[in-house]
Structure formats: structure tokens, C-alpha cells
Amino acid sequence: MANYKDIINSLQDKQGGIIEAFHALQREYNYIPEEAITEAAKVFGVSQAQAYGVATFYSYLSVEKRGKYIIRMCESAPCHVAGADAVIRAIEKHLGIKVGETTADGKFTLELTECVGQCQATPVITVNSEPVFNVSAVKVPEILSAYK
Amino acid sequence: MAEEMRLLLEHADKIDPRQAEDYIKVGGYKGLEKARQMNRKDLIQEVKSSGLRGRGGAGFNAGMKWSFVPPAPVKYVVCNLDEGEPGTYKDRIICEKNAQALLEGMAICGTAIESKQGYIYCRGEYPFVVELLNKAIQSAKAVGALGDFDIEVRMGAGAYVCGEETALIESIEGHRGEPRFKPPFPGVAGLWGVPTVVNNVETFAALPYILTKGAEWYASIGAPKYPGTKVLTLTGDVNNPTYFEVPTNYLLKDVIYKLGGGIKNGKKFKAVQVGGTSGAFIPEQNLNTSIDFDSMGAIGAALGSGAVLVLDETRDIVDIVTRISKFFEHESCGKCNPCREGTFRCREIMEKINAGRATEADINNILLLAKVMKRAALCGLGQAAPIPITSTIEHFGHEYRRKLLQYA
Numbered sequence A: 001m002a003n004y005k006d007i008i009n010s011l012q013d014k015q016g017g018i019i020e021a022f023h024a025l026q027r028e029y030n031y032i033p034e035e036a037i038t039e040a041a042k043v044f045g046v047s048q049a050q051a052y053g054v055a056t057f058y059s060y061l062s063v064e065k066r067g068k069y070i071i072r073m074c075e076s077a078p079c080h081v082a083g084a085d086a087v088i089r090a091i092e093k094h095l096g097i098k099v100g101e102t103t104a105d106g107k108f109t110l111e112l113t114e115c116v117g118q119c120q121a122t123p124v125i126t127v128n129s130e131p132v133f134n135v136s137a138v139k140v141p142e143i144l145s146a147y148k
Numbered sequence B: 001m002a003e004e005m006r007l008l009l010e011h012a013d014k015i016d017p018r019q020a021e022d023y024i025k026v027g028g029y030k031g032l033e034k035a036r037q038m039n040r041k042d043l044i045q046e047v048k049s050s051g052l053r054g055r056g057g058a059g060f061n062a063g064m065k066w067s068f069v070p071p072a073p074v075k076y077v078v079c080n081l082d083e084g085e086p087g088t089y090k091d092r093i094i095c096e097k098n099a100q101a102l103l104e105g106m107a108i109c110g111t112a113i114e115s116k117q118g119y120i121y122c123r124g125e126y127p128f129v130v131e132l133l134n135k136a137i138q139s140a141k142a143v144g145a146l147g148d149f150d151i152e153v154r155m156g157a158g159a160y161v162c163g164e165e166t167a168l169i170e171s172i173e174g175h176r177g178e179p180r181f182k183p184p185f186p187g188v189a190g191l192w193g194v195p196t197v198v199n200n201v202e203t204f205a206a207l208p209y210i211l212t213k214g215a216e217w218y219a220s221i222g223a224p225k226y227p228g229t230k231v232l233t234l235t236g237d238v239n240n241p242t243y244f245e246v247p248t249n250y251l252l253k254d255v256i257y258k259l260g261g262g263i264k265n266g267k268k269f270k271a272v273q274v275g276g277t278s279g280a281f282i283p284e285q286n287l288n289t290s291i292d293f294d295s296m297g298a299i300g301a302a303l304g305s306g307a308v309l310v311l312d313e314t315r316d317i318v319d320i321v322t323r324i325s326k327f328f329e330h331e332s333c334g335k336c337n338p339c340r341e342g343t344f345r346c347r348e349i350m351e352k353i354n355a356g357r358a359t360e361a362d363i364n365n366i367l368l369l370a371k372v373m374k375r376a377a378l379c380g381l382g383q384a385a386p387i388p389i390t391s392t393i394e395h396f397g398h399e400y401r402r403k404l405l406q407y408a
């Protein structure tokens, strides 16, 4: 795994690049570790409180440890009318966790999201940002079995 | 499809959007060439007289916006690819089918306002579009198509409010995406305090065609006061939920029944929400309306992003609006009180109504709250948040009253 300091330093010349740095950290760790926030604050010349404020403002960023695969269920109106609620319940049941939780083996985290811009094939989930289309409750076990 | 008029999407799936050469083969970068030979005043005048109005929702004349930019040593061109409005994916489609037109459009704007640096702010949910755009930029730079104009892609991170232009600028600067007070407008003091033009993807991508085919030609397409084409994304209970590019005088009923193939499963139409989740719900009697900005405004609706959500007769409007009120509570940035508190209360009252625990007094309260939010919220998010509620109380009031306690 790349060192968080190297990740942050590689972006230090980008004006206002702290959000880019957070993205790069998340690509590596799936969340932003606390020591990385402290480091990013130093490198981008903002207070630690400000850096934390940025990291927690955006729903795509997480300051809490998450699983290997982050499942996000879209619940915006088009996905809602297409049956998003039933899909959430099916995922919760299949994984034995509630929204916001991570499975005990650290494999899956389940989150809710607003529209991910793939509304041609509702309901939509994303797994580590890859969209999965036309999801239904019955398809959930098969879809998730693809993630090892 | 014969009903469509494809301008931005004419070569969709026939050219590789990453490759500048592909685009050049179908006439690409000719508009920029022409723009560079014009004097700046004439160029801005050309865009102004084409009648091109912003496709991001506010409908402001693009050339006019550019004409307000004062002289300054450094200026920026910013493309809004935040596309957070639920039900909308047209900017993604434009990038995936014709990214080079967006780059060319930004460079045309750069020529007009004398800017050498562009930024594309792409929503965090589209990492694959960021990748595509970076390749497209590399390719355009490699063949020299962009000249000395540079473009950098920055990523958003899941905040709807960052589509608001000043919040977007805050976000590029590396801050929390909270809207700024206006004025000053970004055209005068935007990114890092310097003059900045912010336009939507679709606005930029129309520019090459305006330059090559002429302002007069563009102005003659579609609705005279909002000319050109519009890319729509159709969702909900229709047979054909996909994207379309149509002239702006296309009728809403034709969007649903011709392009959309009508209501799914032989059911009847109940309502359509145009413009995304902040749009008004429109009843059947208003379907015979052209989709352009002003015609939509005249029926109390908005074209917005061009999202069209169709609901069939079995749908529970109050339940859907309750879900929408959660969206706004979640996405409110919290900077101003009317919206932070207002979206919270809207959601609370909507849940009460939806659960069958409300009375007529709650409806009156939410209508009053809506008025306050419309007038007092700092940005468009808080101002528009009550529209789905007020428009459905107006047109589908019986669905609300059906859920009320019988005068407890």
C-alpha cells in the first residue's frame, strides 16, 4: 500500500488540491485515515479543523474505516419509484447489516446515496463507484457474489 | 429517431470522444479556428445573437454573461459537470459521446474572454468520465487543437449544492462547498478571486456548432426565445427510458408519448416532473406545452436540467414528494437558516402527512414555510426545495387530503 504521505505530497502543487488528495487517499484506503487528514492540512496550509471540515462535508468522502467493497444504493426519486426500498431491504438481509454498517469480515459496507447519474437503468447501486444496473431484490445475491 | 434533432449528439457512438482526430474528421475544431480569427467583441456578439442560453438551469444568455467579464491579467473558464440533479445524466452522455465538443467550446470561451486556463468540475460519481476527459484533453493537446489553452479536470465529492456556481468555485479552491453571497458574481470575482465564467457542459458543447454554422442558423432552431436543442433524460413509468436531443420547441406530451413510447404496462398518465428533483409536478392538462425555458415557466414549471420523470396513475405522489423532501434535507449545506431549518421541517411535515398523522393545519404550515424559503434562502437549493411540495399541493391536493386525519 502506498504511503499516505507520498500520496499527499504528489499533489501538493495543485492549488486547492486537498479534495483531490482526499480522493487519492480514498482510492488507496477506501476512507481517509485521521493521520492523513493531519498531514493534508499541513501540506495544503490549512488548519486541521478546516481539513476535517472539508473531509466531512462531502458525502463521497469518509473519515471512518469502511469495507473492501462499498455498496451505495441510490434512493433518489427515479430509483425510488423503480423499487429502491425493496433492494435496500434485500441487501441488508443478504449481508446481515444495516445501512451505514460494514460486514464483520470487512468485505462490504452499505451506504445510501442520491442519484449517481445512471438513471437509464433504475434502480441503480454502485460498488466501489462502478454502477450496477436494473437491480432487483432477487438479483442481489448473484450480483454480490461477484465480489470476492 | 426521426423525432429527434441531433446536433451535439450527431456523431454519437460513431466517433471516439477521446480522440481529437476522430472529431476533426467530422468537422471538429473548425469553430475554434474561426473564433480565433475574429475580434473578441465580434465573437461575444456572435454568441449573444445566437440566443444560446445556459443549459444548467438558469437560462442566462451565454454571450451576455461573457460580456460582463472585466479586463484582468488572469481569468478562468469553468465547466459545470456536477450534474447532481436526480434523474439527470445528459452531461455525462455529452461527454461520453462528444467530449471534444466540450473542450472546443471551453477554448472558444477562453478566446472570447482572454483566458488561458479552463477547469472542468466533474462530480465524484463519475470517475470514469474524469478518465475519459483526461484522455480527450491529452489527445486535443497532442494534435495542437487547443493551442495555448489548458484544461484541468477537478473532482467533486458527492454534494448536490456544489452544482451552484459559487459553491462549485469554493470546492475547486479546496473548501467546503458552501455558496457565496452574490454579488460579486463569478464573472467579476470568481475562482481565486479573479473573473471566471461558469457554464454548463451542454452550453459549452453547443458553441462549436454556433461558430461553424452561424448565429443566425442557431437562432432559427426551436423556440425563438430559447433556441437550439436540448438533451433530455427520461425516467419513470415510460416504455423508453433513455436520452434524447430535441429542438427546444418540442412538446412535453411528445416527449412522453412519442419519444418515451407512452406509459408502461398500458397504464394511464398521472404526473410528470420536469427539471429534476427541484422541479414542479405537471398534471395532464398542461402537457401540451413546449419544453423551452419560458413555456415551462409559464405553466409554473422549469426546464431545469432537462430531466423528465413520468409517473403513472398508480403512483403515490405524497410518498414520492416525501422522499424528495429527504433529498433536500440531506443536501442542504446548512449555511443559511431558512434552508437548514426549512428543509428539516419540510421533511418532518411531509413524513407526518405521508404517515396519515397530519391535519389541514400542517398543509397551511408547509405552504407558509415554502413562501419563507423561496424568499429568504441564500441559494437556489433552498429557494427551489419547496417547489415539488407546493406544485403537488396545487395540482394533486386531493392526494394530500386523502391522507389527512379527519379533522382531529
Ligand SMILES: Cc1cc2nc3c(=O)[nH]c(=O)nc-3n(C[C@H](O)[C@H](O)[C@H](O)COP(=O)(O)O)c2cc1C
Residues within 6 Å of the ligand: B053, B054, B055, B056, B057, B058, B059, B060, B080, B081, B082, B083, B084, B085, B160, B161, B162, B163, B164, B165, B166, B198, B199, B200, B201, B203, B204, B379, B380, B381
Ligand atoms: C443547488 C443548485 C444546483 C445546481 N446544479 C447545477 C449542475 O449540476 N449543473 C449545472 O450546470 N448548473 C447547476 N446549477 C446552476 C449553476 O449555478 C449555474 O447557473 C450554471 O452552471 C451556469 O451555467 P449555464 O449558464 O451554462 O447554465 C445549480 C444551481 C443550484 C442553485
Ligand code: SF4
Residues within 6 Å of the ligand: B161, B178, B179, B331, B332, B333, B334, B335, B336, B337, B339, B340, B377, B378, B379, B380, B381, B382, B383
Ligand atoms: S439555501 Fe441551503 S444550500 Fe443554499 S446556502 Fe442556504 S443552506 Fe446552503
Ligand code: FES
Residues within 6 Å of the ligand: A074, A075, A076, A077, A078, A079, A080, A114, A115, A116, A117, A118, A119, A122, A123, A124, B086, B087, B088
Ligand atoms: S435516480 Fe438513481 S441513478 Fe439517478
